Amino acid sequence: MLEKMKDAEKLNKPNALYEDMMQRFKVSSIEQPARRQVDRVIRRSEVGYVEFGESTVPSVCKHTIHAHDGGCGSILFENNSDRLIGGGQDRIVKIWDTKTGNPSSTLHGCLGSVLDLAITHDNRSVIAAGCSNNMYVWDVSSGRTCHTLTGHIDKVRTVDASKASNHNVVSAAYDHTIKIWDLQNGYCINTIISMSNCNALSYNMDGLTICSGHVDGNLRL
Known part of the structure; x- marks a missing residue:
């Protein structure tokens, strides 16, 4: 009986690790679609990410025109x-x-x-x-x-x-x-x-x- 109890204790640690891993997987599987739904961004680490070329939209302002006082x-x-x-x-x-x-x-x-x-x-x-x-x-x-x-x-x-x-x-x-x-x-x-x-x-x-x-x-x- 003592030997069986020792064997059971040895299994408890892997079981706890397995349960923790499964819990993290469940949370991640819910979190990722929710995050995509909110910000419409698919990150590199997420399923569905596709590598695209650099954007051709200019990121530098051509002119800043002070047009009106008060808006x-x-x-x-x-x-x-x-x-x-x-x-x-x-x-x-x-x-x-x-x-x-x-x-x-x-x-x-x-x-x-x-x-x-x-x-x-x-x-x-x-x-x-x-x-x-x-x-x-x-x-x-x-x-x-x-x-x-x-x-x-x-x-x-x-x-x-x-x-x-x-x-x-x-x-x-x-x-x-x-x-x-x-x-x-x-x-x-x-x-x-x-x-x-x-x-x-x-x-x-x-x-x-x-x-x-x-x-x-x-x-x-």
Whole structure:
């Protein structure tokens, strides 16, 4: 009996090591998929890792442009161009040459912070929506203010220009309205009442369909 007890004691240590190893394996098998689910990264030590070549995405910033005082509200590129347009809390809209990082023109006239920007299909007119409940339209070549579009009774949150026409623009404000404008004459041609305030707008390529994204989580066409 004494010999059997000694043999059993000798087996206890390997059994404990085996149980510990199995427990670690179970934890690892649960932990790895959970980690991949959280951060979408497969590490070298994990099953499914494949060696890829180095990323071709640049890691060095080409230009740092100090554009606005108090924060940038909206940016967009001109159509088929390297020129960048930005508007900010300093009530100024600037156009930049991204190859050099230098400003090419500055557009003045906004009475409130710029919240969104749009440009017509022919790159001739820039439209800024802002906190002053109005929109401002500039002629890009001269920097002259063409129109101040009034009609919203709360801040204009978003604006977009038609891709099919150089004269139509759509805007939405926190007054539950979406308005379509004729830039040639500078007046509103249609008003759509919405149940929920609109945060984003997009014109379809056909120039006939508008999609609006709302605070209530819905998209409306």
